[in-house]
Every structure is written in C-alpha cells, then in structure tokens.
Amino acid sequence: MQIVDRLMTPSPDDADARRCPHDGTTLVSRISPLRSAVRRCPACLRSWSDVTTSATADPPARFHSFRLDVRPEPAAPSAAPPAPELSVVLPALNEAAALPLLISDIETALAGESYELVLVDDGSDDATWAVIRAVLAERPQWQAVRLSRRFGHQAALLAGLAAARGRAIISMDADGQHPTEQLPEMVRRWREGARVVQAVRASDARGGMLKALTSRGFYRAFSRLCEAPMRSGAADFRLLDRTVVETVLQASRTTPFLRGLIPWLGYETHHLTYEPRSRIAGRTKYSLRRMARLATDGMVSFSVAPLRLATLVGAAVGALALADLIYIVAVALWDGRAVPGWASTVGLVALLGAVQLFSIGLLGEYVGRTYLALLNRPPYVVAERIGDSSGPPPAGERRA
Structure with missing residues (x-):
C-alpha cells in the first residue's frame, strides 16, 4: 500500500478552503500560521498543501481532523516464466x-x-x-x-x-x-x-x-x-x-x-x-x-600443423627429386639408354610443381580464413x- 499524503481538513467556514474537483475533498490552499509545501493532487494535478505544524506553535483550533489517503500500489509486472532445465x-x-x-x-x-x-x-x-x-x-x-x-x-x-x-x-x-x-x-x-x-x-x-x-x-x-x-x-x-x-x-x-x-x-x-x-x-x-x-x-x-606438413612434404619430395636425378645420371653414365634431357625435365617439373601447388593451396586456405575473420561478418x-x-x-x- 502506498500512502499518498496526509491532509489537515479545515472547517467548512474557512475562507481559504477549496475543494478538489476530482473527489470533492476539502484541501488547504493557504495557511499562513503553518509551514506548508506545495504539491499537486495526483489525480487532477491541482495544487494543494501538505500542512505540517510549526515546532513552536500548535495548529489552529479550526483544523480539527486529519485525513489519510491510502491508494494501492500498482501491480508489479508479471514475472517471466522460469527457464527450462x-x-x-x-x-x-x-x-x-x-x-x-x-x-x-x-x-x-x-x-x-x-x-x-x-x-x-x-x-x-x-x-x-x-x-x-x-x-x-x-x-x-x-x-x-x-x-x-x-x-x-x-x-x-x-x-x-x-x-x-x-x-x-x-x-x-x-x-x-x-x-x-x-x-x-x-x-x-x-x-x-x-x-x-x-x-x-x-x-x-x-x-x-x-x-x-x-x-x-x-x-x-x-x-x-x-x-x-x-x-x-x-x-x-x-x-x-x-x-x-x-x-x-x-x-x-x-x-x-x-x-x-x-x-x-x-x-x-x-x-x-x-x-x-x-x-x-x-x-x-x-x-x-x-x-x-x-x-x-x-x-x-584448429591448427597450423597442415602448414608444417606441407614443409615436410616439400622436404620429402625434394629428397625424391634428388634420388631421381642420381638415378638419371647413373643410367646415363653406365647404360646410356636414357633420352638426353627428357627424363630429368619431366621428373623435376612434375614433382616440384606438385609440391608448389599443394603448398600454395594450403597457404591460401589460411590466408583466406584470416581475411574472412577480419571482415567480422556474423556466422x-x-x-x-x-x-x-x-x-x-x-x-x-x-x-x-
């Protein structure tokens, strides 16, 4: 419950008394012997005074009653339903x-x-x-x-x-x-x-x-x-x-x-x-x-391990290419059946080209994901x- 205010009601013959048009309550508009604070009626917004007695003087005799205006508090908003487990x-x-x-x-x-x-x-x-x-x-x-x-x-x-x-x-x-x-x-x-x-x-x-x-x-x-x-x-x-x-x-x-x-x-x-x-x-x-x-x-x-794997693959393919060159030289020196220039060119281009393309593609995956992360787009x-x-x-x- 909310207490709106307490009014000292003057007698009907008080010249300074007024009535609130909202509920007909007699309100005090001016009371010179007493201290007052001007407020407004919460219903009709008309000014009225909340009268309090002075510390040194008793209230005049004509003010013979008090009124306590009590209004219910507004209903609290309904709580949200509890979250499920x-x-x-x-x-x-x-x-x-x-x-x-x-x-x-x-x-x-x-x-x-x-x-x-x-x-x-x-x-x-x-x-x-x-x-x-x-x-x-x-x-x-x-x-x-x-x-x-x-x-x-x-x-x-x-x-x-x-x-x-x-x-x-x-x-x-x-x-x-x-x-x-x-x-x-x-x-x-x-x-x-x-x-x-x-x-x-x-x-x-x-x-x-x-x-x-x-x-x-x-x-x-x-x-x-x-x-x-x-x-x-x-x-x-x-x-x-x-x-x-x-x-x-x-x-x-x-x-x-x-x-x-x-x-x-x-x-x-x-x-x-x-x-x-x-x-x-x-x-x-x-x-x-x-x-x-x-x-x-x-x-x-999740990992840069594929980049390291590309390095290992490059090293392994490089070793195979070196072994292929050694084989080509050995055949040329001892047997003489190798076609000059053909085997070495094909072997080196095929092996090294594959390693390069694989490594570039893998590197592109990481660069592309970095770019997408920098765009800061929602998932x-x-x-x-x-x-x-x-x-x-x-x-x-x-x-x-």
Missing part, C-alpha cells in the same frame, strides 16, 4: 516430413522433464518452416529460429545454442538418425556431474565402407595434428552444460567446427555409444564434397524468430 536444439534443412515424428519421440523420451525445443531452419526450401510454425502454435513455450539463407549445419547449431535457455543443451540431427532413447541417459549423466555427454556411433556400416574408412582416418588425423582428442564416430549428438555453451559462444566469432572445439576445451566428458537409426524421411544432406569441406574446415581452423543471420528470447531482436531480424 533442458533445451533440445534441432537444426533442420528440408526436414518437413521428419520433424513431426521426431518431435513426438522427443516428447515421449523427456516426459516429466522441464525442457524446451529450439528448432532452427537452415534456409529450407520445402515446408519445414510452415511445420515449425504449426508446432509452436501448440507449444508456445518452445522456440524457433529461421536463418535468412543456408549457412550450414555448424552455423545452424550455433544459432540454436545462442537461443537456448536451458541449464543443459542437447543437440541432435532432425533426420531421426540420433535415437531419442539415449536422451534420459544423457540427462542422468549430466546430473551426476558431467559437463559434456558425447554420443558416439557404434558403427559406420550404414554409410558404406568408404565413408567408414575416411571418417575413421579423419578423426585419427585430427586428434594427432590438432591436439584435440576427438573420438571416432563422435558427431553432433551431445549434451552440453550451460558453462560449456557460454564458452563456445564466446569463442565462436566465425563459424566453428564444434566437433573439434568442444573436445579441445577440455571439459569433463562422458561417452555414450549408440546405433544410428534409419532416416525418418528424405535423404542425407552431407555429400562427399560437403564432408570433405567440413574436414578441411576442421583441420585448418549466421536470423531472419525470423518465434518464442521467448531475451532482449530486442537484432537489426534485420523479424520476431513473430
């Missing part, structure tokens, strides 16, 4: 057919938990965004983010992590290959103290022998060259504690390679093995070219957002 980030690209079934499985797996879904549309050209809007119309406590164009899987994951509000954030693919049955176990291990719970594929048989071999080779090479212990079969199906997510967001000024960044951070990690399921619908978005690009991004963004642009989010939308973003 868990957030599940689902980056989606043309997954309109798979999302409803996957969301139903997630709801079954996390029944009884405090959680939200953060659905990220990575520039889909099918009905994915329409499906997402329909889902959030029934579940307003969830969130959705639509990127302005296709920025890539890693950028979409980063956008979901930035929007998530939970104390623990789970990321998984929207195609249904990551089994939702693992979610309760991931949450249990997090509550036992794990900062990172990483799911690891038990086998790569579904992708074919070539994919299995190349994937295993990349993970081993990355772990050795980049000093980040990345386990073979570990993809983007994981749970991260809020502290880990904040660190990732601070380190991600450009599009990160999350599969390498998270183990590189060194947080305590628990591993779960799982058997990947078949896609619910559609086809894979990771072609051989995109997987090669992802591998290149991971290597170049993604949000075109539209649905659901709760702290603060006003950034420039260029539209919020439903």
